[in-house]
Amino acid sequence: MAVTIYDVAKQAGVGVGTVSRVLNGNPNVRPETRQRVLAVIEELNYHPSPIARRLSLRKTLTIGVIAPFFTRPSIVERLRGIEALVAESDYDLVVYNVETPERRDACFRSVVAGHRVDGLIVIHLAPTDDDVRRWAQAQTPVILVDTRHPALHRVVIDDVAGGHLATRHLIELGHRRIGYISDWLDEPFHFTSSRDRLLGYQRALAEAGLPFRPEYHRQGDHGREQARQMAHDLLRLAPRPTAIFAHSDTQALGVMQAAADLGLRVPEDLSVVGFDDIEMAEYAGLTTVRQPLAETGRKGIELLLRLMDDPSLPTACVELPIELVVRRTTAPPPNP
Amino acid sequence: MAVTIYDVAKQAGVGVGTVSRVLNGNPNVRPETRQRVLAVIEELNYHPSPIARRLSLRKTLTIGVIAPFFTRPSIVERLRGIEALVAESDYDLVVYNVETPERRDACFRSVVAGHRVDGLIVIHLAPTDDDVRRWAQAQTPVILVDTRHPALHRVVIDDVAGGHLATRHLIELGHRRIGYISDWLDEPFHFTSSRDRLLGYQRALAEAGLPFRPEYHRQGDHGREQARQMAHDLLRLAPRPTAIFAHSDTQALGVMQAAADLGLRVPEDLSVVGFDDIEMAEYAGLTTVRQPLAETGRKGIELLLRLMDDPSLPTACVELPIELVVRRTTAPPPNP
DNA sequence: GGTTATACTGGAACCGCTTCCAAACGCAGC
DNA sequence: GCTGCGTTTGGAAGCGGTTCCAGTATAACC
Numbered sequence: 001m002a003v004t005i006y007d008v009a010k011q012a013g014v015g016v017g018t019v020s021r022v023l024n025g026n027p028n029v030r031p032e033t034r035q036r037v038l039a040v041i042e043e044l045n046y047h048p049s050p051i052a053r054r055l056s057l058r059k060t061l062t063i064g065v066i067a068p069f070f071t072r073p074s075i076v077e078r079l080r081g082i083e084a085l086v087a088e089s090d091y092d093l094v095v096y097n098v099e100t101p102e103r104r105d106a107c108f109r110s111v112v113a114g115h116r117v118d119g120l121i122v123i124h125l126a127p128t129d130d131d132v133r134r135w136a137q138a139q140t141p142v143i144l145v146d147t148r149h150p151a152l153h154r155v156v157i158d159d160v161a162g163g164h165l166a167t168r169h170l171i172e173l174g175h176r177r178i179g180y181i182s183d184w185l186d187e188p189f190h191f192t193s194s195r196d197r198l199l200g201y202q203r204a205l206a207e208a209g210l211p212f213r214p215e216y217h218r219q220g221d222h223g224r225e226q227a228r229q230m231a232h233d234l235l236r237l238a239p240r241p242t243a244i245f246a247h248s249d250t251q252a253l254g255v256m257q258a259a260a261d262l263g264l265r266v267p268e269d270l271s272v273v274g275f276d277d278i279e280m281a282e283y284a285g286l287t288t289v290r291q292p293l294a295e296t297g298r299k300g301i302e303l304l305l306r307l308m309d310d311p312s313l314p315t316a317c318v319e320l321p322i323e324l325v326v327r328r329t330t331a332p333p334p335n336p
Numbered sequence: 337m338a339v340t341i342y343d344v345a346k347q348a349g350v351g352v353g354t355v356s357r358v359l360n361g362n363p364n365v366r367p368e369t370r371q372r373v374l375a376v377i378e379e380l381n382y383h384p385s386p387i388a389r390r391l392s393l394r395k396t397l398t399i400g401v402i403a404p405f406f407t408r409p410s411i412v413e414r415l416r417g418i419e420a421l422v423a424e425s426d427y428d429l430v431v432y433n434v435e436t437p438e439r440r441d442a443c444f445r446s447v448v449a450g451h452r453v454d455g456l457i458v459i460h461l462a463p464t465d466d467d468v469r470r471w472a473q474a475q476t477p478v479i480l481v482d483t484r485h486p487a488l489h490r491v492v493i494d495d496v497a498g499g500h501l502a503t504r505h506l507i508e509l510g511h512r513r514i515g516y517i518s519d520w521l522d523e524p525f526h527f528t529s530s531r532d533r534l535l536g537y538q539r540a541l542a543e544a545g546l547p548f549r550p551e552y553h554r555q556g557d558h559g560r561e562q563a564r565q566m567a568h569d570l571l572r573l574a575p576r577p578t579a580i581f582a583h584s585d586t587q588a589l590g591v592m593q594a595a596a597d598l599g600l601r602v603p604e605d606l607s608v609v610g611f612d613d614i615e616m617a618e619y620a621g622l623t624t625v626r627q628p629l630a631e632t633g634r635k636g637i638e639l640l641l642r643l644m645d646d647p648s649l650p651t652a653c654v655e656l657p658i659e660l661v662v663r664r665t666t667a668p669p670p671n672p
Numbered sequence: 673g674g675t676t677a678t679a680c681t682g683g684a685a686c687c688g689c690t691t692c693c694a695a696a697c698g699c700a701g702c
Numbered sequence: 703g704c705t706g707c708g709t710t711t712g713g714a715a716g717c718g719g720t721t722c723c724a725g726t727a728t729a730a731c732c
Contacts, residue, residue: 002451004718015682020720028680047450051396052718054387055687062430071416073409080407083433092452094398094428097419114383115338116428224619253619280616283560283589340688351712356690364710388688391717 003044012040023048063304064117066096066107068124068189069222073278074248074293078123078145081297089305091118098125101188112140119304121145121297126190127152141307145300147192148317153307155299155318159193162289162322163200163245166273169287169324170243171208174332175271178205179216179234179241181227181251194219194247197275201245216241227254228261235262235270242270242333249274249281249288256284256329267331277325285328292320339380348376359384399640400453402432402443404460404525405558409614410584410629414459414481417633425641427454434461437524448476455640457481457633462526463488477643481636483528484653489643491635491654495529498625498658499536499581502609505623505660506579507544510668511607514541515552515570515577517563517587530555530583533611537581552577563590564597571598571606578606578669585610585617585624592620592665603667613661621664628656 005023009016014037021029022037029037040046054061063086067075079095086093096111098104108131111117120135120142127135127144132151135142144154163180170178180201182194202212215237218230227246234241235258246252252274256266264270274281277290299318307313341359345352350373357365358373365373376382390397399422403411415431422429432447434440444467447453455477462483463471471478472487480490499516506514516537518530538548551573554566563582570577571594582588588610592602600606610617613626635654643649 002718005720006718009682016719017683017721018681021681024720030680033680045449047446049391049451049718051387051390051451052687053720055385055391055689056718056720058687060387062428070419071412076407076412080433083406083431087433087439092398092430094430095419097416097423103423113381115385115387224615257619279560283593338688341690342688345712352689353691353712354710357711360690366710369710385688388717389690391687391719392689392691394717 003046005048008037008040008044008046011044012037060116060118061091062094062117063091063119063121064094064096064111065121065123066098066111066125068098070095070097072250073280074276075123077293078297081294082121082301085298085301104189112138119308121300121304122147124191126192139311141304141311143300143304143307145296151315153303153316155296155303155320157291157320157322159196160200162275163197164204165322165324166245166275166289167201167204169330170245170271170273171204173271173330175243176210177216177239177241179244181230181244181255182217182219182247183222184219197247224250224254227251228258231255231258232261235264244270245273247275249276249278249286252286252288253280253284266329269334271330273330287327287330288325290323290325296320339382341384344373344376344380344382347380348373396452396454397427398430398453399427399455399457400430400432400447401457401459402434402447402461404434406431406433408586409616410612411459413629414633417630418457418637421634421637440525448474455644457636457640458483460527462528475647477640477647479636479640479643481632487651489639489652491632491639491656493627493656493658495532496536498611499533500540501658501660502581502611502625503537503540505666506581506607506609507540509607509666511579512546513552513575513577515554515580517554517566517580517591518583519558520555533583558587560586560590563587564594567591567594568597571600580606581609583611585612585614585622588622588624589616589620602665605670607666609666623663623666624661626659626661632656
């Protein structure tokens with residue numbers, strides 16, 4: 001059916017070895033021979049079979065990405081950074097979207113053990129020690145992005161500092177009652193950022209001599225609508241918070257909806273800070289903590305490619321800078 | 337290094353054929369034999385090599401998706417529908433993001449010709465007759481999503497009807513001066529939706545006896561910021577449009593920013609209609625034409641899987657329904 | 673001119689599966 | 703006990719590349 005390297009070899013009157021050599025740019029081929037082979041390749045419209053190549057090379061020439069909820073803007077941005085670099089390489093990119101813990105476990109197990117990829121990027125999801133052991137055993141390089149494990153290479157941000165940054169900004173504006181809306185601290189995915197940002201939030205409060213009030217911290221499923229609900233609860237408290245720090249921009253938008261629902265003006269009556277700086281943050285004029293999303297993806301792939309080249313590289317932990325972006329949703333608190 | 341089917345065969349005291357048979361659920365294996373083999377597989381922690389399997393099967397067990405700008409919410413939603421179904425199948429999903437015409441051409445050429453996938457989904461990008469011919473020749477099934485070609489299976493919406501729907505809604509509210517903001521009608525990607533929606537827009541105007549004023553139609557690169565600029569231009573016209581229909585929700589958000597920039601209230605001074613119904617549309621209270629984004633992806637994969645089973649299927653054209661979603665950005669025009 | 677190093681080249685072996693064919697086996701029927 | 707048939711099995715061939723090794727041709731040197 002399809003034309004193979006044997007067809008090319010026969011047609012060009014050379015051996016398959018020679019064809020393979022011109023295909024792979026091996027310099028030990030006489031120029032005339034190379035020309036002849038190239039001509040036949042063109043003539044027969046020959047395309048080497050990547051599958052056969054992979055079997056022979058004992059490489060999948062594939063990089064996998066396992067990511068949760070890849071419709072979330074923050075994940076998409078990272079994926080984009082990843083795709084851009086993978087496209088320039090010889091590798092294919094296969095994506096695994098996980099929306100349930102079961103699916104996560106299935107991916108963590110089968111993708112590496114099944115030799116489906118030469119390298120793996122895991123976004124946001126935290127692997128267990130068991131997972132890590134299995135990956136090491138399979139000798140498959142893994143890079144974590146926006147999540148961590150002591151034994152694995154990773155590119156992260158300082159979530160504690162991020163929480164601190166956001167909270168301190170509010171404190172400096174004069175706020176004393178600051179709410180925090182986060183994902184579940186204890187959910188089946190074991191995301192850690194909510195917890196870390198909470199830590200930064202608490203630390204900033206403490207530094208300012210402000211008490212941490214547990215009732216000002218709400219947790220729930222991720223999402224705008226859920227955040228809106230939590231914000232409702234928060235804003236019905238007496239005294240209500242004059243500012244809310246949300247774990248993500250998406251959630252911050254939910255907070256702003258809640259404010260609108262209750263007739264509160266932002267920022268006059270309520271200040272809101274988000275996290276990530278997704279595109280909509282700019283639209284909404286949201287003050288937020290920016291993290292370089294696409295850049296984390298790019299750095300992750302760079303690391304991965306390097307690691308696939310030299311698996312003995314010492315465990316790297318790349319920490320990317322974050323930055324407070326002040327827009328129009330934060331202001332001094334209303335007079336009491 | 338890795339354990340192969342031969343290791344399993346030897347250890348279990350059977351032939352490789354038998355191991356392969358139990359692996360593939362062939363019923364002609366004595367239950368005791370099956371048990372023994374299964375036990376050895378477990379014991380050796382054997383995972384069959386997908387690569388070898390593919391070579392032998394002469395299938396890549398891979399489905400490709402070529403999509404432009406996959407950070408756009410509308411594309412991401414479709415991808416999500418695709419991923420969900422592919423994950424349930426035996427196939428891997430590899431994604432090709434295209435952001436330039438060159439990359440598109442490279443993907444269109446090499447992905448199929450290079451035998452990298454068993455089936456392909458193309459989102460939004462229009463293939464040329466040449467592309468289609470090459471794909472047919474390679475016997476690779478291709479499904480188009482949100483784009484079309486007479487010779488190819490596709491899942492689409494009626495963009496003309498969509499443009500008509502949006503425009504008629506505005507007309508019924510009493511608007512007489514309605515702007516339309518679209519992507520370039522003639523851009524290197526040959527997207528057709530802008531043109532089709534324009535057609536629907538013009539048709540609705542005509543039906544209402546309203547003239548089509550070319551100066552009320554603006555085109556430019558896709559994007560919120562670009563749409564904002566175009567809306568600025570539109571709103572500085574005299575007389576200015578009292579309503580703007582935008583080719584996408586993202587662009588509609590840009591229009592709303594422009595309105596805010598100029599101190600125009602939405603919907604009192606300006607009505608805005610978008611297209612797609614992405615998540616942000618609901619947040620922004622945007623009146624829009626909803627299309628079932630994730631559903632187009634799902635339908636596409638369904639079609640593709642069926643087609644890979646039976647390549648002789650007659651060319652299918654699935655048209656999914658659209659629907660006007662009225663929210664808070666449309667109202668009767670201001671009194672003159 | 674003879675030797676030797678070097679540049680090319682052909683082709684067998686191998687990667688790890690599936691599949692097909694032939695052989696072995698088990699059992700019913702006579 | 704033998705025949706015939708369906709079930710179960712082993713293993714060789716094949717998928718389409720890469721690579722290594724041995725062999726030939728060419729150039730370089732004495």
